[in-house]
Amino acid sequence: EVQLVESGGGLVQPGGSLRLSCEASGFTFSDYDMNWVRQAPGKGLEWVSYISGDDTTIYYTDSVKGRFTISRDNAKNSLYLQMNSLRAEDTAVYYCAREPDDYFDYWGQGTLVTVSS
Amino acid sequence: SYVLTQPPSVSVAPGQTARITCGRNNIGSKSVHWYQQRPGQAPVLVVYDDGDRPSGIPERFSGSNSGNTATLTISRVEAGDEADYYCQVWDSNNYHQVFGTGTKVTVL
Numbered sequence: 001e002v003q004l005v006e007s008g009g010g011l012v013q014p015g016g017s018l019r020l021s022c023e024a025s026g027f028t029f030s031d032y033d034m035n036w037v038r039q040a041p042g043k044g045l046e047w048v049s050y051i052s053g054d055d056t057t058i059y060y061t062d063s064v065k066g067r068f069t070i071s072r073d074n075a076k077n078s079l080y081l082q083m084n085s086l087r088a089e090d091t092a093v094y095y096c097a098r099e100p101d102d103y104f105d106y107w108g109q110g111t112l113v114t115v116s117s
Numbered sequence: 118s119y120v121l122t123q124p125p126s127v128s129v130a131p132g133q134t135a136r137i138t139c140g141r142n143n144i145g146s147k148s149v150h151w152y153q154q155r156p157g158q159a160p161v162l163v164v165y166d167d168g169d170r171p172s173g174i175p176e177r178f179s180g181s182n183s184g185n186t187a188t189l190t191i192s193r194v195e196a197g198d199e200a201d202y203y204c205q206v207w208d209s210n211n212y213h214q215v216f217g218t219g220t221k222v223t224v225l
Contacts, residue, residue, distance in 0.1 A: 044201075044216060047214035103165045104150075104160070104162060
């Protein structure tokens with residue numbers, strides 16, 4: 001059974017940092033591209049970042065470029081999102097999602113990030 | 118910016134058909150994917166590549182895509198179909214995934 005479990009969310013002050021993790025199981029992690037998608041409270045889905053299965057290609061949405069860094073450790077079946085210089089508008093539930101071919105077939109349950117003083 | 122326009126809400130009686138649109142110029146040239154998100158839950162893929170269904174998704178869910186509009190159709194609507202629905206495409210020009218604005222389906 002495919003499972004994606006996020007962790008690392010919490011309350012952080014503006015300008016602070018947080019590192020999210022997503023632990024994968026039930027499939028060969030290195031065979032799949034992975035993504036982070038977020039959802040602000042009461043709002044729609046917003047794609048954040050993409051990393052290829054072999055870690056050679058990375059993309060970001062414009063609003064997080066230079067502040068967020070996506071990475072993965074295929075030996076540990078884990079995906080990460082390092083978030084720096086956090087802003088109030090980064091407050092959201094962050095989901096990791098598996099991408100077999102330009103769509104997301106499995107999602108984690110999400111982890112809440114709240115940026116507030 | 119790349120915008121996929123969905124109606125904010127659709128209301129439908131049980132047993133009837135709900136149609137949710139996703140609009141953008143020439144969207145018919147893209148592969149469109151659809152997600153269902155029930156309150157407090159993670160999104161679930163219900164249709165991919167315009168009209169294919171993942172295993173476990175009922176045949177009541179179908180999709181089409183032509184011209185400037187993609188459509189998710191839910192036949193014989195049930196109370197459990199009440200949720201938010203999002204379309205999604207890959208913007209190959211900007212290397213971005215893009216989600217639609219979302220549609221709340223209410224079962225009367």
